[in-house]
Amino acid sequence: MTAPTHARGSLTDQPRVGVLVVAYNASATLARTLARIPAGFAETVDHVLVCDDASADDTYAVGMRFRDTSPFPVTVVRHERNLGYGGNQKAGYRWALEHGLDAVVLLHGDGQYAPEHIEDLVAPLLRGEADAVFGSRMMHRGAARAGGMPMYKLVGNRILTRFQNALTGQQLTEWHSGYRAYRTDALADLDLESYSNGFDFDTEIILGLIRADKRILEVPIPTYYGDEICYVDGLRYARDVSLDVAKHWANERGFGGGVASSESDLYEFKATGSHGVLLDWLRGREPLRVLDAGCFDGRFADLVRRLGHHVTGLDRMKHDGVADRVDTFVEADLNQPLPASLEREYDVIVAGDILEHVMEPQELLSGLVARLAPGGEVLVSVPNFGHWYPRGRIAVGKFDYDQRGPLDRGHIRFFTRTTIERLFDDCGLRIVESTVVGTPFDSLLGGAENGRDGSPAAQRLGKVDDALVRWWPRMFGYQFLYRLVTT
Secondary structure, three states: OOOOOOOOOOOOOOOOEEEEEEEOOOOOOHHHHHHOOOHHHHHHOOEEEEEEOOOOOOHHHHHHHHHHHOOOOEEEEEOOOOOHHHHHHHHHHHHHHHOOOOEEEEEEOOOOOOHHHHHHHHHHHHOOOOOEEEEEOOOOOOHHHHOOOOHHHHHHHHHHHHHHHHHHOOOOOOOOOOOEEEEHHHHHOOOHHHOOOOOOHHHHHHHHHHHOOOOEEEEEOOOOOOOOOOOOOHHHHHHHHHHHHHHHHHHHOOOOOOOOOOOOOOOOOOOOOHHHHHHHHHOOOOOOEEEEEOOOOOHHHHHHHHOOOEEEEEEOOOOOOHHHOOOEEEEOOOOOOOOOOOOOOEEEEEEEOOHHHOOOHHHHHHHHHOOEEEEEEEEEEEEOOOOHHHHHHHHOOOOOOEOOHHHEOOOOOOOOHHHHHHHHHHOOEEEEEEEEEOOOHHHHHOOOOOOOOOOHHHHHHHHHHHHHHHHOHHHHOOEEEEEEEEO
């Protein structure tokens, strides 16, 4: 590729704006599309890059002929092999970054998107109002049909857009427009090379912008459907973009992240799950001396104190705020023998979601049992490795760590109901009471914060899950909880 022949200055001076024209078998439309770029914009555009994605026709030759008489600088490249819609964009954005452009507009060589409106997309970028601007055919009611969009495409567009907004919390009027403008510094913050080479690249780039907290703005554009050839397999496209958004939704909630770290930096307070059950077991009892093993920042311990109990927090480090939430704090590595300062004085020892985080859970549990006062009890909660989610991941050969849940990146030991109850027996403990909690859909789907009961969808799924947990706890139980005493 040859470099542009002239520059336009810095972003604060006269920003360098380029146009990436993606073209495939567009020989009949390419020259007309480029000729429609407004004269005012043509006078200021830094460069137009035409990327011919190994077309079977003479798209490249048409582009070269236009370059020779163009009123603006044009570079035409022809890929030796077809890179795909997404791959073609990647090549163009790499070029824009390498050549120091400040903004780049994506334009299709088939003329489906009106070049006459290109300045509408660029203007918000130059004013500093957005990092990405999307042309939307759906902002004006009825405009898409008036422009010739087939009804099946209109309905599919709306259904997919609504689904994608619901899973990402966005309010875009359209996810499926290919008419876009980006600040190149925003593109530089995205891992474009990891994105699809197919038509779902446009969806993946939106998801990347969302994850990077970039500002997205929409502007209305007209709809035009002519005799251009569509190379998109609609059903496959719908499947791919739906999977992309579903993966994003799961990753944002800590699942499917592929995090290989051996130590979790996050603490999930499960007010409506395991922690709620543990608190119920401590509620309404005479003041007790409680040891909270693995107390983290003390949020659970603070609620135990509010029930009238004296709480000692035990963890490997003193997290911010923990001193204000416990009566006493003991710093100790739970992978090592417990310190001698922990005397045999505790009426209740809570090991909530901690046994799965240590190398030798039997040694830790035995050490805790040794600190029980006569007649004391141990409260334990552990995630169920036999839950359908990890079972499913293993069944399809995709076992990996997540950022939360049964495959939390900090888990180094895994338990089923059989193995955790065998551990209790080995430590000389007898089960007094046990229960199972289901998948926390209220947390996963949102809406359970600030005292609310969760979204309607979460409530419906929760009811179904509760029934499944009662029917098959080993498969649908998310966590097992136990009250234990010494034998």
